[in-house]
Amino acid sequence: MKKAKKAWKIWLLVLLLTAVTGVGGIPGIIFSAVHEQYILMALCIALVAHAFYGTTFYALALANAGHDARVAGAVEQYGLCELPQIAAAASLQEGVAKQSLVRCLRKGYLTGYMLTDTGIAPIVDQRPPEPEPPRFCTYCGRKLSPGDKVCPGCGAPVD
Numbered sequence: 688m689k690k691a692k693k694a695w696k697i698w699l700l701v702l703l704l705t706a707v708t709g710v711g712g713i714p715g716i717i718f719s720a721v722h723e724q725y726i727l728m729a730l731c732i733a734l735v736a737h738a739f740y741g742t743t744f745y746a747l748a749l750a751n752a753g754h755d756a757r758v759a760g761a762v763e764q765y766g767l768c769e770l771p772q773i774a775a776a777a778s779l780q781e782g783v784a785k786q787s788l789v790r791c792l793r794k795g796y797l798t799g800y801m802l803t804d805t806g807i808a809p810i811v812d813q814r815p816p817e818p819e820p821p822r823f824c825t826y827c828g829r830k831l832s833p834g835d836k837v838c839p840g841c842g843a844p845v846d
Contacts, residue, residue, distance in 0.1 A: 688763050691756040691796040698749040705745055709738020754779060754787040759796045762788075762807065770806040 715731035754777070761767050761776035774784035788807060791797045800807040822831040822845070829840035838845055 688756065688759045688796065690794070691752065691759045691791065694794075695749065695752040695756050698745060698752045702742065702745040702749050705738050705741050708734050709742065712738065751787070751790070754783060755791050755794070755796060758784055758787040759791050762791075762797055762800070768800075768806050768808060773806060 712731040712734035716728055716735065719725070719728035719731055757777035757779070758773060761773045765776055767773045767776055770781055770785055770788070773788065774781045777784055777787070779787065788797075789802065792800060792802060792807070797807070799810055801810050819833060822833075822835075823829065824831060824838040824840060824843060824845065826843045827838060827841040829838060831838065831845060835845055837843070
């Protein structure tokens, strides 16, 4: 969830910076045209064009990051795994919540889960446990059984 909130803050910063530079570029165009500084005028025109088109896309990215943060919070804080419950906790429609859930899993905001038809499920490690390495007596070198407290060969105590 921390990653999702960090992404939301970054998109907010990018959106604000783009909007401010776009508004600041408008007087920059006028002043650079009056003083015949054409390179600066071209830069200001580029800033205004970037702000005009980019602000919309950055606002959409900010909204998606907010959805991701709410969905990741619903899963991590409340332990929800069913899609209708996640959607209700995040105040989203089920289709939007599913898209956000897929994004959260893909971007690594939620780890240890896999996508199912009805939501998500925790991934369970199904590998058999690794066998315990064999133990040997430090004095005579004989192989010991797991429950041995005393070496059957030399009688020395075993840790």
